[in-house]
Amino acid sequence: MKIFALTMGTVLLAVIGAGSGYLEGAVSSNGSVRVTIASEPVSAKGFDEAADAALAAMKKRAAELKITGVGVVAYAEGDTIQSWSSKMVVMGRMKEAPSTGNNGFNLLGVAYAKSAEMADTLQNSGTATRAPMAGEVGWQGGAIAHAKTGYVIAAFSGGKSEEDLEVSKAGLEVLKGAL
Numbered sequence: 001m002k003i004f005a006l007t008m009g010t011v012l013l014a015v016i017g018a019g020s021g022y023l024e025g026a027v028s029s030n031g032s033v034r035v036t037i038a039s040e041p042v043s044a045k046g047f048d049e050a051a052d053a054a055l056a057a058m059k060k061r062a063a064e065l066k067i068t069g070v071g072v073v074a075y076a077e078g079d080t081i082q083s084w085s086s087k088m089v090v091m092g093r094m095k096e097a098p099s100t101g102n103n104g105f106n107l108l109g110v111a112y113a114k115s116a117e118m119a120d121t122l123q124n125s126g127t128a129t130r131a132p133m134a135g136e137v138g139w140q141g142g143a144i145a146h147a148k149t150g151y152v153i154a155a156f157s158g159g160k161s162e163e164d165l166e167v168s169k170a171g172l173e174v175l176k177g178a179l
Contacts (some may be wrong), residue, residue, distance in 0.1 A: 050178035068092025069158015114142035
């Protein structure tokens with residue numbers, strides 16, 4: 001009992017000392033406790049590196065297609081999407097300026113709208129069997145897949161729908177391999 005109380009006290013001190021960190025712990029078969037403080041949740045480990053690599057692949061593919069815009073990648077751990085980690089990069093331009101008869105486009109907003117649609121339908125953007133909901137654009141150009149540990153999403157906005165999808169698929173392949 002005293003050892004357990006000491007162990008729990010140590011864990012409590014570790015949690016207090018962690019501040020905004022996350023506690024990872026394990027109890028071995030002999031009763032010893034190992035506690036590690038991580039700066040980010042276990043589910044997000046490796047996401048930054050995978051996201052950077054995926055966005056680099058998307059930027060490369062966009063350059064090959066001679067298009068510019070915004071790329072977004074996201075990862076949601078598990079079998080349902082209740083939260084995600086995401087990262088974006090402007091690849092040449094973040095908006096298309098308004099012109100006569102055209103209000104312009106916020107390409108970042110479009111890329112995230114594609115991502116939001118995929119999070120709900122679990123299908124590539126613009127391919128759902130239902131009509132787009134408010135906040136969605138219903139345009140193709142985003143790709144989603146169930147990877148080893150959860151869902152991965154890549155969306156690009158800036159080219160034609162077919163080009164956007166090609167760019168997104170380049171990022172998706174990197175994410176699938178890493179997560």
